[in-house]
Amino acid sequence: MGARSYGQYCGVVTALEQVGERWALLIVRDLLVGPRRYGDLKNGLPRIPTNILSKRLRELQDAGVVRRVPLAHRGLVYELTDRGRALEPLMLALGEWGFGAMGDPDPDDIVTLDSMTMAFRTSFRPGVAAELPDTRYEVHIGPVALNLAVDGGSLRVRPVAGGPLVRGVDGDLAEEADADLVLVCGPGIRELIAGRVTGAEAIEAELVSVQAGDPALLDRFAQTFHVDSAPAPATGG
Amino acid sequence: MGARSYGQYCGVVTALEQVGERWALLIVRDLLVGPRRYGDLKNGLPRIPTNILSKRLRELQDAGVVRRVPLAHRGLVYELTDRGRALEPLMLALGEWGFGAMGDPDPDDIVTLDSMTMAFRTSFRPGVAAELPDTRYEVHIGPVALNLAVDGGSLRVRPVAGGPLVRGVDGDLAEEADADLVLVCGPGIRELIAGRVTGAEAIEAELVSVQAGDPALLDRFAQTFHVDSAPAPATGG
């Protein structure tokens, strides 16, 4: 038994020993979005030391969470195994709980494509969405631009091709026209997702700005993507 | 922003910064069972250095997860705030995922009352239990003895009064008679909870030993307390 073991025979301990080290779950978070190269991960986690990234990837492979896959021509990607993908419910629970503690960003906090992708997956409510018309949202938040396609009770999150707001200058508006609602927002979007403001209030307070589409769709957006600020503990304990 | 910050504006990061440090979630795990004194926590986590326990408790208070409550006469207990209790779904997800990676215990791994209590909460299936007759189980696993009272779709886990198997010598069998099934088991109980063996097979392989009650109830136990070895990832991503 390693000196760094928690020394208990318990599922929680086993989990923490496999994915509880610093940075490990953030690597998993990004890999839940899709396979990533070493450099992608490094870019998505700018403050991770490269030696730690390397070490964690080896540990995650040893734990059977991550797999190394050679790419067709050259290079390679890391991807989650089935066991790694089974961490998704845990990741969503973590993001949901953390949402309730988010304040305003520190001056040099960054926002990444993968973290926002998982954030929208976290707040997505399939049951509610299934009762609403299919809708496509385009959300710009800082340097990140995402396309959210709600289709029945399922959600697909993709980066907007061409990046944030650099389209349109040469007439390539095909995709933008695709979205029913195009939003530009900042951290204040939390208020909308937490249900602390209505769509109209969010626009009024300039928490979000509607670039295209019917502003009334903002309330549908808020119903679809919602996190309770004070999640109720599970019953039956 | 601290040098130890992950530097991202993201719910997962916020959560990890509040409860992602070493030992923090194990403290929360034990507090999910009930309020605990400093010495209780130290006992339940024998390998935690006392300075770390002290530091974590302060951090968890700063994060609004834990509260310090003076006791009636003297002493004090730590207890979870509402926000701390909201970590229960996360904890169950962690325990469930970790269950699938548990092997046999290391020679000096220990088992504690609180970790086993959370383990049974993790594997409890309210929906299944509601379809089955109410049942009371008494489970002895190493030094730990628990009483599991399944009542409709809810579960109550309590330590067996008097501790493990020291009752009976003086005729105090009132509580034991209360249980419909009394089990003594070791790590092999995993096989039963994972559904890899039937109740009869578990007895045959000596994974569990039935001290009292109808051995046929073992299958009801396995239906009630069950963890899928390969949990399916959530859909809709």
Place this chain on the structure above:
DNA sequence: CCGGATCCGAATCGATACTG
């Protein structure tokens, strides 16, 4: 005994530089 605080060696982490 309870609830910590203090001290110190060992291990880990973070930042930067460097290599196939």
Place this chain on the structure above:
DNA sequence: CAGTATCGATTCGGATCCGG
């Protein structure tokens, strides 16, 4: 691109000590 090597800064772990 995909890491390894190195080294100072932190944190962790283990033990001891202290006040009530």
